[in-house]
Amino acid sequence: MLEITIINVVCFYILLILTDLIITVKIGVSIISYVRSIKMCKVVSLIINKKLIYLFTAFFRIGILGYGGGPSFIPLIYIEIVRRYCWMTDDEFNNVLAIGNTLPGPIATKIAGFVGWKLAGFGGMLVSLSALVLPTALAVIILLTSMAALQDLPWVQGMRKSVPSVIGVMLGLVVYQFMDKSTKELGWLKSFFIFIISLIMIGVFNIHPGLIIFVIVAVALLWPVGNYEGEGRKN
Amino acid sequence: MIYVQIFLAFFIPGIIAYGGGPASIPLMEYEVVQRYGWLSAEEFGEVLAFSNILPGPIATKMACYIGYEVGGIGGGVVALIATVGPSTVLMIVLIGLLYRYKNSPRVQRLTMLVKPAIAVMLMVMTYNFFKDSFYHIGLPQTFLIGSFSLLLLSKTKIHPGVVLLAALIYGGFMFGLA
Numbered sequence: 001m002l003e004i005t006i007i008n009v010v011c012f013y014i015l016l017i018l019t020d021l022i023i024t025v026k027i028g029v030s031i032i033s034y035v036r037s038i039k040m041c042k043v044v045s046l047i048i049n050k051k052l053i054y055l056f057t058a059f060f061r062i063g064i065l066g067y068g069g070g071p072s073f074i075p076l077i078y079i080e081i082v083r084r085y086c087w088m089t090d091d092e093f094n095n096v097l098a099i100g101n102t103l104p105g106p107i108a109t110k111i112a113g114f115v116g117w118k119l120a121g122f123g124g125m126l127v128s129l130s131a132l133v134l135p136t137a138l139a140v141i142i143l144l145t146s147m148a149a150l151q152d153l154p155w156v157q158g159m160r161k162s163v164p165s166v167i168g169v170m171l172g173l174v175v176y177q178f179m180d181k182s183t184k185e186l187g188w189l190k191s192f193f194i195f196i197i198s199l200i201m202i203g204v205f206n207i208h209p210g211l212i213i214f215v216i217v218a219v220a221l222l223w224p225v226g227n228y229e230g231e232g233r234k235n
Numbered sequence: 236m237i238y239v240q241i242f243l244a245f246f247i248p249g250i251i252a253y254g255g256g257p258a259s260i261p262l263m264e265y266e267v268v269q270r271y272g273w274l275s276a277e278e279f280g281e282v283l284a285f286s287n288i289l290p291g292p293i294a295t296k297m298a299c300y301i302g303y304e305v306g307g308i309g310g311g312v313v314a315l316i317a318t319v320g321p322s323t324v325l326m327i328v329l330i331g332l333l334y335r336y337k338n339s340p341r342v343q344r345l346t347m348l349v350k351p352a353i354a355v356m357l358m359v360m361t362y363n364f365f366k367d368s369f370y371h372i373g374l375p376q377t378f379l380i381g382s383f384s385l386l387l388l389s390k391t392k393i394h395p396g397v398v399l400l401a402a403l404i405y406g407g408f409m410f411g412l413a
Contacts, residue, residue, distance in 0.1 A: 070292075071360040094346060095345070096326075099330055101353075104250055105323075114326050114330055133299070141299065156288060158409065159406045162402045181350065213349060
């Protein structure tokens, strides 16, 4: 029984990866550039009518690689959407994260839905959402009956243990990007001021990051625009 | 009628849970176990544990499965739409509004000011991932896997998915079979 389950799961994973590979090769991308994370901005802008397929493969990949829900998707989405396909700039991604965190509901699907909508309207939204959600949701339905025993297997638990540090490194690289850009735009002083304040709020007082971001969004939008564009300093 | 119930059971956690998927799971449990009694608490825990070992967003996996159990394929689809739809629509409307005025000084100010706070939020997440890793596999292994993947991710052009898969295989052998 257990062996059958394991074979099921392994086959399922191989099937997912193969599907991804076949789609990638079909749209004219070589396997080498699939394994190497080459910037594909130019290729993508040339083949506009295949946008939906690209959208599907990108979020399909994100969906089957994101392990542990929620935050683990953010670096993967950043790498695929901003770095690889250039569908968003750093600034846009930053805004999307800000708004996404002030709204309720799952974060990865909000970002996916928005990227799809931005690129190809309602159809794009449907494609990106289903690529992200459906493959693994279907897997739960198909495999649940035979898989209850699987979670106790030592190697399954072992596999889960090595993932957090890799995701941590990926996220750390995104943080570095953001800090670097932020100090260039705002200057060291202002960006570190906001940085330290939010760090104290989140780290010491345990305030939800979404709330802090909401306050910053509100101040930035509502504070009168003077000749001085600062963080709302009083005259 | 059952579809309306399924929709409500997943719509409410999706729209009031603040802080992403994990925050919505206790609310989902309240709706599914307490209010509608579709699953027992143990069954819900089993579905949750199982959703955790597969990749992909957790809240949507659970919604799809429970919806399917209760109302067949239609139920699964309704549950998915109820979990994902409302927040996505809200997101598109708000960001669309922001983009319409993207040249206004206020929106540009917003983009600049919010960046350090986003960096802090991501940094806290990074810290939690490393803490998790430290707790499970200790400092030497965390350092080893971390520095190796940092090297691969920043100095070579290997796709991050390949790095993740390599880490999965390493973990399976190293911490599972040893």
